[in-house]
Amino acid sequence: MGERKISRVTVEVTVNGRRQSAELEPRVTLADFLRVELGLTGTHLGCEHGVCGACTVLLDGRAVRSCIMLAVQATGHEVTTIEALANEGELHPLQQAFVDKHGLQCGFCTPGFIMAAAELLERDPDPSEQALLETLGGQVCRCTGYEAIIESVRDAAEKLRQRGVGPLGLLAAALEKKAAPSGNGGGE
Amino acid sequence: MSSRIPNSLEELPVSEIRWIGKGVERLEDPSLVTGRTEFIDNVVLPGMLHCAILRSTYAHARIVSIDSSAAEEMEGVYAVITGRDAARLTNPATTAPEGWGAYCLAHEKTRFVGEPMVAVAATSRYLAEDALELIIVEYEELPVVANAQAALAADAALLFEEHGSNVMLQRKFTWGEVDSAFDQADLVVSDDYRWNRLGANPMETFGCVVDWNPADDMLTCRGSFQSQSYMGLARSLVLGLPSNQVRMISHPHGGSFGGKGGFRGVDICALLSKAASGRPVKWIEDRLEYLLAGAGQSWDREYTLQLALKKDGTVTGLRVKLLDDMGGTAEAFGAVSAAKPLAAFTGCYAIQAAEYDLTLVATNKVPQSPYRGMGPPPHNWVLEQTMDKAARELGLDPAEIRRRNYIPADAFPYTIASGNEYDSGNYEAALDALLDMADYQKLCAERDSAQAEGRLLGLGLVNTIEPGVFDWNAYAIVGLESTGVPEGITVAIDVMGRITARLGFSLEGQGQYTLVAQVLADYFAVTPADVSIVYQDSLSAPPHFGPGGSRLGVAITGAALGAAHLLERKLARVAAVLLQCGPDDVELMDGFLRVRAMPEAKMHFAEVAGAMLARSDLLPEDIDPQPQATYVWTAPGRTPADEQGRAKSYLTAANACHLVKVEVDPDTGTVDILGYWLVDDCGTRLNPVTVEGQTMGGIAQGVGAALLEEYVYDESAQPLTSSFMDYLLPSVYEVPRVEKKALTTPSPFTPLGAKGCGEGAMHTTPAAIMCAINDALSPLGLSAREVPASPRRLWKLLHENAD
Structure with missing residues (x-):
């Protein structure tokens, strides 16, 4: 005993605008890759069987459950996590709305709710009650009773509409700004 | 030192209340919505190992043998422990009622499906779970006690043979003239009810990182502890360590609702750390473990309730008969849930004759835990x-x-x-x-x-x-008889005049740090953003309990006001020296220490604090020169329970x-x-x-x-x-x-x-x-x-x- 040969695969994925690659066991989940390998601990694990939605991240703009997806499945794709949303200390309108409308208590499920709402508002800036329920119905919160979460998403939708930008459009602009040459010879 | 706690907002030393009673934005939120809050699973320590737990597949069985040799030899595995190690190195869990506890790993027999049997520490959770698959446990099945009625059967198998019965507690409490109320009733209404098991299920399960330092025998437990001091004392009893060698570091938790704690997980990680020469060991309970056997199952009850009434609808008597299935042990203090109804037994009603016929039994289900309410x-x-x-x-x-x-x-x-x-x-x-x-x-x-x-x-x-x-006196009938639950806070002013409050509980979602900031902001006429709240571990913080029993908002307000008042008195004494008047002539108002008779003679509290920090040599020698104060609040007027469980609780x-x-x-x-x-x-x-x-x-x-x-x-x-x-x-x-x-x-x-x-x-x-x-x-x-x-x-x- 003691000899265990576990094969490794190369995972190459763009996370929050940055290219990442790692050699991993094929069984490593996307959530564990983000949390353990990349230190992006804002993505939380609530059930690890795809029901609660706490681990929701965006894969090419679509909400996915990172607990039931393997890291290797994300190869060649773009992953967006909660860490990408705030820009130089300024909260993203979705984050600000959750603060303003008391859309969280313990906050453990909140990153998942925010990422799921980001996907919704990107494709539907003015979602109907039914569309809101369909998106939020896939996420579980044990603290708030949901009413304040619905209000938070509505509030964010309104603020984003006023600014004429989607939640991910806003992100893309911020990432572009960060990636642009600073003009003083800096950069990475 | 005693302090004066204002009972009304009018008594606060400000001309206008700006924060208390308002829907103030929570200080906790920016960190939470950006994913920056340090939940326990974020913690990584040098040399940290990961624990996985093999669990019982039988509800009631004798353990014939455990073969973990293959797991022990697996690469990446640093420690494997069983109930034999637990019995050698620890005490069974303290319980209420007393004497219904088990070791953190099943020893000799297992009493419920999901009970921890063997634990492994390895370099990753993936490897630790691989190792579990190499462990072979041989069981000999015992007859199962599947529910409360079965537990009472004359020929029922026994969960704890030494008790000779599965009854943990059976007693009838009578308050007032119950029999005569029913004898003289115009109408008696009765029904039977069944409330099935349910539980807390916070979105974050329990987790901990424990290291048992072999050099100084100091146990450091990081985790999502609802009450770190209480958890620490229990660990000290189970692990046989002096209470001041158990340091509990509580991380913010993703909800709790009463069930957060995980006594066994901490003890298992402590033993694994000891076995692995003091390396820190992390265990994050997964959801399947939580649902199978976590601290999240409560209230498994059969009720009969009777009301005695007069024709006009006046209720003159109440009889409640409760049979509660506590599960395999009393380790998680689920029995307090059967005692707490005494605190509001008759609800909103003036019913002066009542009876509580209470039976708590052990069965082969998961031990009951507390849950909200x-x-x-x-x-x-x-x-x-x-x-x-x-x-x-x-x-x-x-x-x-x-x-x-x-x-x-x-x-x-x-x-x-x-x-x-x-x-x-x-x-x-x-x-x-x-x-x-x-x-x-x-x-x-x-x-x-x-x-x-x-x-x-x-x-x-x-x-x-x-x-x-x-x-605690509310739970005297199940064996917890002490009175008094402390909550302390230290309020300090720094050289820049900023206020820091230090306390002994971590966040779990109710916004209590914001509440402390609101209270102190109104006391010293600053803004909540001017107040920093700093969490301290169980050996550093003032005496504390933390959230539980709908207490913390009231308790922490009392502690903050008490500390603020003590600090005010200290500042007033210093200001009196600086303003050259008697200490009783100085009062705090709108952030200034001012002379009562001459309000224009005043100094901002920051100035006074600055003088204390910079020139303590100028102060009278009996003045403590630190611009800080600590107050420990306890509820006033609580009484010990009488023989019928009655107490001001x-x-x-x-x-x-x-x-x-x-x-x-x-x-x-x-x-x-x-x-x-x-x-x-x-x-x-x-x-x-x-x-x-x-x-x-x-x-x-x-x-x-x-x-x-x-x-x-x-x-x-x-x-x-x-x-x-x-x-x-x-x-x-x-x-x-x-x-x-x-x-x-x-x-x-x-x-x-x-x-x-x-x-x-x-x-x-x-x-x-x-x-x-x-x-x-x-x-x-x-x-x-x-x-x-x-x-x-x-x-x-x-x-x-x-x-």
């Missing part, structure tokens, strides 16, 4: 549903029978039959406000016409008490009145909540937005309790609800929108008149929904007496009883 939610349900039954038999409206039995508003403070004292309240005002807000008459007419059309539409009107600010009695409209679908047995209204009164609302959040969260959990949530076991005590596909949590679809109104009857006994409100609607919602369902079913002559009223149960009730 800690026991009264089922008690309130059976009391309120029987009140409705009495109303029907007497031809009274549910509102009217309640009104006729309320403790009158002028009777407070009021001592209830079971001994606790309610501080204040106005139940009739809450009822009237609710009936008015919901337009009750119109709703009744709507219900009547719907029922006339054959629709199963019903209304539930319920009122309850939420006992707030717990004391919970300090406050908030009340709520809920009205819910439901419709039952006869084809599917599903329940739709069509309307929800409530009026509640928890005294002064220190942060109304936070209070509302607690209320709404309690409603959601109440909906889950009434309609969805249940841990199901089969006849061999095998759990059938092992994932969120089986154990159903309420989602955005099930939780209703609620129309709310707040009344304010301040507590005469608490800081600023606030009452405990953290458990709130969980006390009321299950009862309200069940009463509404029964109102809907009443034209059919049916009654639903089992919780949750799941579609399957209601469908069976409707169809198996159909003509």
Whole structure:
């Protein structure tokens, strides 16, 4: 005993605008890759069987459950996590709305709710009650009773509409700004 | 040192209250919404190992042998421990009632499916779980005790042979002239009820990182501990370490609701760390482990309730008989949930004769843990549903029978039959406000016409008490007899005049750091953003308990005000020296220490603090030159329990009145909540937005309790609800929108008149929904007496009883 040969695969994925690659066991989940390998601990694990939605991240703009997806499945794709949303200390309108409308208590499920709402508002800036329920119905919160979460998403939708930008459009602009040459010879 | 705690906002040293009582934005939120909060699973320490736990597959079995040799030899595995190690190195868990504890790993036999058997520490969780697959346990099955009735059978197998019985506690408590109340009653109404197991299920499971340093025998436990000091003391007893060698570092938790703690997980990691030469060991309970055998199963109850009534609807006597299935051990203090109803046994009613016939038994299920409300939610349900039954038999409206039995508003403070004292309240005002807000008459007419059309539409009107600010004496009947629960805080002013508060509990969602900042901001006339809240571990913080029993908002307000007042007195003495007057001539007002008779002679508190830090040489020598003060608050006037369990226990009695409209679908047995209204009164609302959040969260959990949530076991005590596909949590679809109104009857006994409100609607919602369902079913002559009223149960009730 003691000899265990576990094969490794190369995972190459763009996370929050940055290219990442790692050699991993094929069984490593996307959530564990983000949390353990990349230190992006804002993505939380609530059930690890795809029901609660706490681990929701965006894969090419679509909400996915990172607990039931393997890291290797994300190869060649773009992953967006909660860490990408705030820009130089300024909260993203979705984050600000959750603060303003008391859309969280313990906050453990909140990153998942925010990422799921980001996907919704990107494709539907003015979602109907039914569309809101369909998106939020896939996420579980044990603290708030949901009413304040619905209000938070509505509030964010309104603020984003006023600014004429989607939640991910806003992100893309911020990432572009960060990636642009600073003009003083800096950069990475 | 004693301190003066203001009972009202008018007593604060500011001309205008700017923060307390306002929906102040929470200091906690920016970190949470950006994913920056340090939940326990984020913690990585050098050399850290990961624990995985092999669990029992049998409900009751003798352990014949364990072969873990292959796991021990696996690359990446650093330690493997079994119950034999636990028995060698630790004590069984302390319990209430006493003597029903087990080791952290099953030793000689296992008492429930999911009980930890063997634990492995390896370099990753993946490897640790691989190692579990190499362990072979040989079991010899024992007869299973699958439920409470089976536990009482004469030939039942015994969970703890040394007790000669599965009965953990059996006793009848009698308060007042119960027999004569029933003898002289015009009407006795009685029913049997069943409340099935459910539990907390915070979105974050329990987790810990433990290291047991072999050099100095210091145990450091990081984790999502609801009460770090309490957890630390229990670890000290189990692991045989002096209490000051157990350091508990509590991380913010993703919800708790009573069940957070995980005694066994911490002890297992401690033993693994010891076995691995002191390397830190992390265990993050996964959801399947939580559902299988976590600290998340509560209230498995069979009730019989009897009311003695006069013809006019006055209730003169109450008998409650409870048989509660505590599971395999008493290790998680689930028994306190059977004791807590004493704090509000007769609800909102002036019933002076009551009896509690209580039986707690051990079975081969998971040991019960605390859950939000800690026991009264089922008690309130059976009391309120029987009140409705009495109303029907007497031809009274549910509102009217309640009104006729309320403790009158002028009777407070009021001592209830079971001994606790309610501080204040106005139940009739809450009822009237609710009936008015919901337009009750119109709703009744709507219900009547719907029922006339054959629709199963019903209304539930319920009122309850939420006992707030717990004391141990409330649980004396199950063996926890001490009094006094401390909460301390240190308030310090730095050289720049900024305020820092240091305390001993971590965040779990109720916004208490914000509350402390609000209180201190108003005391010193600054903004909450000017106040930093710093968490301290169990060996560093002032004496503390943390959240539990709807206490922390009140307790921490008392601690903050007490410390602020002590600090004010210290600053006043220094200011008196600097302003050359007597210390009694100086007062704090709007952030300035000023001379009473000459208010223009004043210094800002920051200046005074700065002088203390810079020039202590100028101060009289009996002045402590630190611009900081600590105060430890305890609830005033608590009394030890008498032989019948009677005590002044919970300090406050908030009340709520809920009205819910439901419709039952006869084809599917599903329940739709069509309307929800409530009026509640928890005294002064220190942060109304936070209070509302607690209320709404309690409603959601109440909906889950009434309609969805249940841990199901089969006849061999095998759990059938092992994932969120089986154990159903309420989602955005099930939780209703609620129309709310707040009344304010301040507590005469608490800081600023606030009452405990953290458990709130969980006390009321299950009862309200069940009463509404029964109102809907009443034209059919049916009654639903089992919780949750799941579609399957209601469908069976409707169809198996159909003509």
